[in-house]
Amino acid sequence: MSDKNPKPPDYSSDSDFTKQWSSELSGYLNLDDDWPDDDPDSFVSCHVLTQDIQANEGGGSTSHEGSSSREVGNEHEKKEVRDRVAFITKSEIEIMDDGFKWRKYGKKKVKNSPNPRNYYKCSVDGCSVKKTVERDKDDPRYVITTYVGIHTHPSHS
DNA sequence: CGCATTTGACCAGCGC
């Protein structure tokens, strides 16, 4: 991708799109920026699944659903308490500038979907936030963005 | 010149 600042042709008002995202993120990432959220009902559907990514079949409708052997209500306190925020966004593009700089550090093909999964990491100094972007296998027009960690900086502006 | 992006390989954890 040679385009650093992708402007989705579909979203004429990508500004609102970004604002909304930041607004959503601000609720979890504690962003100081006050976005003039004037369009809560935008054309983009953003679903937030926080702290519980049990929804492997999150995109809705996935293959095996009968295997309910493992309950997901328990928290796995194995190592660090990384904040995981999964965003299911209805968009054709997965590269959206939410106000942070992301450096792609890996691409892996998942068996659960015919599409590869992209791994991004914040390139801001002192910020160790990671982001994983994956396309829905059932609905390619949907993108699942999972944020891991909390931004320690307001924005890269 | 610096940095973002890309692909491959390696490693770790878990399942069977």
Add this chain to the structure above:
DNA sequence: GCGCTGGTCAAATGCG
């Protein structure tokens, strides 16, 4: 014990 999946890092290249 071996295999598989997922995840991360490293090196190289291209572009700004």
